[in-house]
Amino acid sequence: MESVARRRWRDKSHGFGLVDLAVALALLAALLYFLLDRLLTMQEMAEKTEMEETVRSINYALRLEAASRLAQGGDTRRLLLEKENPIKWLQAPPRNYLGETSTPPAHAKPAYWFYRPQERELVYRPNRAEHLKVEGGENSELRFAVRADAKQPQPSLMPVLPYDWF
Secondary structure (H helix, E strand, O other): OOOHHHHHHHHOOOOOOHHHHHHHHHHHHHHHHHHHHHHHHHHHHHHHHHHHHHHHHHHHHHHHHHHHHHHHHOOOOHHHHHHOOHHHHOOOOOOOEEEEOOOOOOOOOOOEEEEEOOOOEEEEEOOOOOOEEEOOOOOOOEEEEEEOOOOOOOOEEEEOOOEEEO
16 A cells, blocks of 8 residues: 555656746846856957957058158158048958048948048947947047157057047
């Protein structure tokens, strides 16, 4: 004869209960949240790296252009470098370059470059800017200009406003 305790144990189902399912879903949701947060951070880091690589490429092209002008006859042409669009020194513009305009078109999605001819500034508007801090800037656009200073007599593409990204 079967005992009462054994019969009760056999009659109960041994699957997931509602509480077990709720705990599993809560853990899965928490893991997905942290994964998504990390993924967005990695996307922002990749965007920063791409932007810095573009600035580095422009600086290399600027050095080549300055050396070419110096070889052609003097330092008087250096000031012209500071008045020109630095994108023209690249072999091909960045894929997200909108051209020379004072204001970008409203339909443009972030993560693009454009050149402001009046200010002589190359502007980058990031797509993700949660970790970007621009000193004295009310928005999250990065502005660059060709400048020469006392520390570095050769002109280079430098930020107009200091920024910290990560």
